[in-house]
Amino acid sequence: MKSRGKVGVISLGCPKNQVDTETMLGRFVDAGYGLTPDPNDADLLVVNTCGFIADAVEESREAIREMAEIKAAHPGKRLIVTGCLSQRLGESLMREIPEIDLMTGTGQFDRMIPLLERPSIGSIPIQPVEGDHGGSVGHAEIGLPKRAFDEEASRVLTTRPHTAYVKIAEGCNASCAFCVIPQLRGPFRSRQPEEVEREVRRLVSSGVREITLISQDTTMYGRDLAPRTSLADLLGRLNAIEELTWIRMQYLYPTLVTDALLDAVAGFEKVVPYFDIPLQHSHSDVLRRMRRAERGNTVRDLVKRIRAKVPDASIRSTFIVGFPGETEEEFKDLDRFLEEVHLDHVGVFLYSDEKDAPAHAFSGKIPMEIAERRRETLMRRQMEISRLRLKEKIGSIIPVMVDGTSLESEFLLEGRTVGQAPEVDGLVILNQGYAEPGEVVSVQITDAFEYDLVGEILDVDE
Numbered sequence: 001m002k003s004r005g006k007v008g009v010i011s012l013g014c015p016k017n018q019v020d021t022e023t024m025l026g027r028f029v030d031a032g033y034g035l036t037p038d039p040n041d042a043d044l045l046v047v048n049t050c051g052f053i054a055d056a057v058e059e060s061r062e063a064i065r066e067m068a069e070i071k072a073a074h075p076g077k078r079l080i081v082t083g084c085l086s087q088r089l090g091e092s093l094m095r096e097i098p099e100i101d102l103m104t105g106t107g108q109f110d111r112m113i114p115l116l117e118r119p120s121i122g123s124i125p126i127q128p129v130e131g132d133h134g135g136s137v138g139h140a141e142i143g144l145p146k147r148a149f150d151e152e153a154s155r156v157l158t159t160r161p162h163t164a165y166v167k168i169a170e171g172c173n174a175s176c177a178f179c180v181i182p183q184l185r186g187p188f189r190s191r192q193p194e195e196v197e198r199e200v201r202r203l204v205s206s207g208v209r210e211i212t213l214i215s216q217d218t219t220m221y222g223r224d225l226a227p228r229t230s231l232a233d234l235l236g237r238l239n240a241i242e243e244l245t246w247i248r249m250q251y252l253y254p255t256l257v258t259d260a261l262l263d264a265v266a267g268f269e270k271v272v273p274y275f276d277i278p279l280q281h282s283h284s285d286v287l288r289r290m291r292r293a294e295r296g297n298t299v300r301d302l303v304k305r306i307r308a309k310v311p312d313a314s315i316r317s318t319f320i321v322g323f324p325g326e327t328e329e330e331f332k333d334l335d336r337f338l339e340e341v342h343l344d345h346v347g348v349f350l351y352s353d354e355k356d357a358p359a360h361a362f363s364g365k366i367p368m369e370i371a372e373r374r375r376e377t378l379m380r381r382q383m384e385i386s387r388l389r390l391k392e393k394i395g396s397i398i399p400v401m402v403d404g405t406s407l408e409s410e411f412l413l414e415g416r417t418v419g420q421a422p423e424v425d426g427l428v429i430l431n432q433g434y435a436e437p438g439e440v441v442s443v444q445i446t447d448a449f450e451y452d453l454v455g456e457i458l459d460v461d462e
Contacts, residue, residue: 006034008042010063011158013050015214015250015423017083018158019167021048024082024109026154031113035156039070044078044116049085051184053352060085061097068099078102080112084184088356106185109153160403162209162438163422168196168234169215174253176280177291177359178320178351181216188217190225193234200238209438210246210401211238212421218249219256232264239268245440246401248421250276254302255293262309272418273313275306280320282337283330289362290323296333303341314419316345321378322371323351325364331374338381344389345425346382348375383450390426390448397458400428400443402435415443417453426451433457 007028011021024046025035036042045067049060064081071077078101086093087105094100104112157164171186172179200211213234215221222229231249238247247270252261254277265271281287284295294302306313319334338346350371353360398417406412406429413430420426428443433456435441447454 004032005043006036006041007044007046008036008039009046009048010039010067011048012060012063013048013052013056013084015165015212016167016216017048017050019155019165019214020083020106020109022155022158023153024048024112025156025158027109027113029156030154039067040074042077044080045071046080046082049081049083051083051085051088052179052181053349053354055352057085057088064093064097064100068097071099078116080104080116082106082108082112087184088180157208159422160437161207162401163403164203164208164211165214166196166200166203166211167191167215168213168218168221172216173220174217175291175358177289177362178323178354178357180354180356183356185216188220188224190221190223192225193222193229193237196234197237197241200241200244204241204244207438209244209440210248210422211244212248212250214250216251217253217256219252219258219261230260232258232260235264235268235271239270241270244270245438246418247271248274250421252277254279254299257302257306259305259309262306265313266310273310274316274419274421275310275313276316276421277302279317281323281330281334282319283333286323286326286330286334289325289359290320291358300337300341303343314344314417315341316347316421316425317343318347318349319378320349320351321374322366322368324359324362324366326351326366326374335377335381338378338385342385342389343382344386344419346378346385347424348378348382350375386426387448387450390451390453393445393453394448395445397442397444398455399440400430400455400457401440402430402437403427404437406430413457415441426453428453428455430455430457433459 009021009025011018029035039045047060047063047067050056051060067079071079079099080102081093081100082104084106086103094103102115159165169188169190171188172182173188203211219231221231221234235247238244252275257277265273279299280290280292282296282299287295303315306315321331351366353365400415400417402413402415404413406414408429414427415430416427429452430443431454435457442458443455444458445453445455
């Protein structure tokens, strides 16, 4: 097939957006386009945006402007903007950056190439699909995708070849006061379990050995299907796939981490004991204002239940500081919570006052300097906790999946334990021995830092 030009893509935001980008790249390849990492070499410049919080919005705007400058220096290039920021701002974004030739909302990749082939392209009003409400988002009419995933679409992985994200659902039904995701992605829609299994089998046949199941609310999986199913059932189905080594999950809503799910993690050998649970806070009053379902006692009980049923579990969570009305005592409760439970991985975010989110109307806004001080306090606390927890592993022998040559040195390898997710957690630096990427090897830990481990690959006969 003759090449129709080259496509250069910038993908911003979360792994869920990354999967969208990979699907979009697959469509371009199937249509006869080539791919290039150099925007100066691209005929089509594509920015898949994030519009979740203010920092992400600004990062997306900056990326679009950078591509607009490249377009201006190379007549004939076209600039396409898609994703959550397009969905959120609509045509107002095109008025702000008129160099944009084509803009689509979330999940509209099947329409992008036909629209590009029109003689004149510009802002495309996307009509609501059946079952969605559509309506005004910003100043544009942007419809939401009906399906969670297009199984027929090809996909070009942008992760390491042996690991991949698998999106098992789209959208969200939660009503958290700080979040605009339901407006950008629509209501929660699960993929059929057999569809997910087929995708995982295709990935495994191409060399993938670790999959990470993702969605906006992964524990909600299957509750909207007929017949109804569950995340635990899906794990059992995927656990039976030969040559698949590790199954990981991210974005688990706290109140839906059931005993059945914990039993599945403990019982299925390929499901790693890793829990990524955005708790957001520990104080009941803050959680109530956030419109979260859990409370301080249930958050603490959840950590205890996980460790009781899955003793070797690694727990990752994220928290928001500076939420409207957060008192010093409420913040101190969160600080004490981290000291009490000793989580393995923690991310702390400043509250972002998004005008489209319910919390924008709340009183009691916290000055940024106070919120930043609180964030720094928690991160210092967690750094020490992480250092102590990793130090305990010195001398132990643990399984590590090798990712490849270390970014630190071409003479070192790097990998991850079951408790380290790709891209978001620490690493194991391997300074002795060799293994191919995707292999799981026994490693003796010899040193530890705040977030990373150091170890030596052991011979299989040792």
